Amino acid sequence: xxxxxxxxxxxxxxxxxxxxxxxxxxxxxxxxxxxxxxxxxxxxxxxxxxxxxxxxxxxxxxxxxxxxxxxxxxxxxxxxxxxxxxxxxx
Numbered sequence: 412x413x414x415x416x417x418x419x420x421x422x423x424x425x426x427x428x429x430x431x432x433x434x435x436x437x438x439x440x441x442x443x444x445x446x447x448x449x450x451x452x453x454x455x456x457x458x459x460x461x462x463x464x465x466x467x468x469x470x471x472x473x474x475x476x477x478x479x480x481x482x483x484x485x486x487x488x489x490x491x492x493x494x495x496x497x498x499x500x501x
Contacts, residue, residue, distance in 0.1 A: 435437050442487065446479075449479070449482030450475065450478050450482050452481075452482050452483035453477070453478035453479060453482025453483070453488070454473060454478035454482070456475060456481050456482075456489070457471050457473045457477060457478060460489070461473065469484075471489075471492050471493065477492055480492060
């Protein structure tokens with residue numbers, strides 16, 4: 412079996428391009444996965460706060476933006492949402 416040198420270079424170049432593209436998409440998918448999981452965790456935290464707050468007549472609106480803020484910022488994000496809720500109501 413005889414393979415020409417130019418055919419061999421084409422195969423090697425194609426494999427290298429597949430490896431590079433695979434790494435690029437894998438890294439981007441990691442970030443997208445982290446953002447989605449942060450939004451889900453933020454939504455769960457707000458749902459728990461709303462459940463506990465229902466006994467005290469307190470709730471934070473649960474939407475994509477508030478879940479994102481809570482998921483990314485954590486406790487400071489929750490405090491910011493509470494402050495915004497009370498300043499906008501006054």
